Structures are given as C-alpha cells and as structure tokens.
Amino acid sequence: MAKLSLMFENKLMKEVPIGTRPITIGRSPDNDLPVDNLAVSNHHARVYYEGSRLVVEDLDSLNGTFVNDLRVERATLHDGDSIWIGKHHIKVDATADSVLPFESGGRKAAAPKINETMVLDTKVRRDMLQQAAAMGERSQFSPGRLKMPTLVVLSGRVDQKEFVLTNKLTVIGSSPMATVRLRGWFKPKVAAQINQRDDGYYLGTGSKIPHVNGNPIQGPVRLNDGDLIEVSGIRMNFIFRE
C-alpha cells in the first residue's frame, strides 16, 4: 500500500496509508496529516488516487505546495517524490500496489488492503493510545475527569429524585423494567430511552416524543451537561456530577 510520511528535519512525524479516500494535509487537527506550523494553511493540500495515478492538489494555500522544487497547483506524484509544505516535507512511497478501483458488480481477487482487519498488539496499542492521549482530552469519559451522568428530577411523579445512569440503556416509563419509573394513570411503558454510546449519552423516543431544552427531538439526540428533558409530565436535568 502506498503511504505518505510526514517528516520534519529528517524526523518521521506521522505515516498514513493512502486508501480510497483523499488524504488531507493542513494545520487544522481534523486533517489526516496535521502539520502544526503557522506557515501552513488550515486545509492546505490533499493527496488522492485518480484512477491509478497518485495526485497532489493544493487547496489555495497561502504559502503554496511544492513537489520536489516546483510550486504546483496539481501534480502527479511518483515514488520517492517529496511534497514540501512550509518547513515540513512529506515523502511519497508508492512502491507497493496501488489501491484497486472498485468494480461494481464484479468480485475482486483481493480486497484493498486497508480493509483487512488487524489486531494491534499490546505494545503498539499502548503507544498509539498514549500518542492519542497526548493530543488532548476533550471527552466526558477522559480518565481523571470521570463524571457520573445523572438525571435530576425537577417535577413530576417519579419514585426517586435522582438517577445515575450506569447502564447502556436507561428506560424512562411505567414499565417495571424502567430505571426512571413513572407513576400515575395512562403513563406509557416506555416514554423515552437513553443510550450510552462511544461519544456520550443519546436520548431517543419511546412512545412519546421528548423535548430537550423546549424542542421536540427528531431521532436520537446527544445530551449535553445541563440539558432540560421533558417527557410524559416530568421535567429532568441531565448533568455530569463530579
């Protein structure tokens, strides 16, 4: 598989394989190859396959993209080329097989290599996650800042004042299985549900459509600290408790 290696003064900073999607290069951290330097534009350039040709395209960057010594708008890349962006350069390794273009209908002899599942061994995993951790923690689940997701009941007939969300799934309703058990006549078995996912807690509909901060939800909504949930006659705050 072809790859790009981001170098700074002969030091390898990052390597990415080139698959079917374009590789984006720039200062903004959402790039595949983020280059942390003020001379680099937020979205500076991208590299992608056009058929079997590997192409680099400048994205109207301020200081330009250079292949070897030439400033380029768009250029075909060859094995061993260097793309210069500010003081960084990116080595092009295209020795390995290029990605096969997909043929619709027909079956390929082999899938593109990037789709092959692999398991990281423990050491590589630790390294990669440490590196990832060094990039900064913004998550609700960050170690050291673990907060308990909690529903605080403001009004309505419920058997508790507070509910700490400990399960993958929390049911709000009159069902005996509900965590947030609604009391009273004509309450739905499942009024709403909260699903813990990788990036947070999502409120979904039950047989009622809950409101979050006064607005009815359309499909699952990620809850933020302090959100007001109203459903089936009860009002609750969703908070992360220290």
Add this chain to the structure above:
Amino acid sequence: MQIVSGGVTDVGRVRTNNEDSFRILEPLNLFILSDGMGGEAHGEIASSMAVETVAKYCSDQDEGTDETGVTLHGNESDHWAPETKRLRNAVYQANFNIYQSAQKHPEQRGMGATLTAGWINGAKLSIAHVGDSRAYLLRTGSLQQLTNDHSLVAEQVRRGILTPQQAEESEMQSVLLRALGAHPEVDVDIEEVDLMPRDVVLFCSDGLTRMVTEPEIAGSLQAETVPMAAAQKLVDLANERGGLDNVTVIVARLEDESKGWFSWLRRDSGKKA
C-alpha cells in the same frame, strides 16, 4: 415471550471469501455472530471455531464440563445472571481454542475473530462481546447500540480525540484493539438488557454498519417485520452500497403473545390488511 428470528450472511461485492460465521440456536434463543480475520482461509476457520465453541459450550447442559485448562477469570460472585456468566465463559473458551490452534499450526498465526452473542432467557438478554461486530436494540422506533466497538477509532472517540464523523471516515477503521485468538486471555464485555414485547434485537458484522446508516437500519427493521426478510433486506442494502466487506445480519423479534380481550379484533383487522 415468543421469539422469531432469521439470519443471512453474504460474501459482499468485493471479497472472494466469506470470513463471517453465525449460528442461531432456536430452542435456546441463542444468537452468535463472528467476523474472522487472517490470511488465506484462516479468517473462516477462526470465526467458525468461535461460533461453534460458544454454541457447544452454552448448549451443554452439564455445568462441570470445562475440560480444558482455561482459566475462568472474572469475579464469580458478581451480580450477573447464570446465563450471562456462562456466555462469557463460552467466549473465554472460544478465545482459548483459537489461540491454541494458531499456536499449533504456524500457518494460522495471526488469525482472529470478533464475537458478538446474545442469549435471551425469559425477558433478559445476555450479551457477550469482543471486537467490532455490533448488537442493537430497536424499541419504539429508536435504534440503540448495545455494544461498544473495540476498535482504535472507537477508543479515540471515547477519549474525545475523534468525532464519530471523523471515525467513520478514518483509514484506521479496521484496526482492532481486542479480538479472539490474539492472546491466551481476553477481556469480554458483558451486558444485560431487559426486553419488552415487540423489541427487535439485531446482530451484525461491520460489513453492514460501514455501508448502511443507523436511520436506514431502523427504517428497514420497522418496514419489514419478518426477521429473515429484514435480514436479507439489510444485506441487499449493504451490497447495493458497494458491499466492500462480508456482511452478516441476525434479526430476532419478540412477539407480543398477550391474548387480551380485544385480541380477536386485532386478528380480524390483520386479515383485512
């Protein structure tokens, strides 16, 4: 509760071999799905070994049959139902079998498998899970994920380094942090969910979730109430989108069997429709 189920597996549109395996054990209401990895035919060997081991372990009624030297770690005094613990031990066993086979046969080195299994006993669903296959619950129109992917990108999302959108576009999606067969011991996620009538439980390999969005999955499961037909429909949809990977789908639906006073009325209106 009456449970009806169906499962479909397909090689997809790009690959030449199907490394996914699944089993539905109807009398037990046990559903097992595994996605294998490893060169040549070894992914298939790993996933079928995973599925068969779990099926056999759970259907063996005799509790004292752990003939191998597998250490059954995990706190046995914990609060999980006996079926949940049994399912977890079955996955430990499957991991050990795959690991041992790879040790004995050098050509199988590097083979591994994901495993996502669900076992419904009464109204309780027990789940055991390793890897990036998934279990979902569709209830009152909301699709909820019951498992966490053990992939690098999912871990980065949990740590707040990637957004879910970035994870979906990442080139690193196929990098797993946990799988069966990589080490002699494995961490198994377990989960228990109380089910309700009309709930639909879905098990699928990443060949579905990388091709078809969750709202589409929810829509298909609501539109097609026959489990086998729903599973086929989802597989077809993944293939229409390019079918880049093997795709396997198991659908289990809990029927409402309450014969209320008005059930004759409902039956009648069903005929008209």
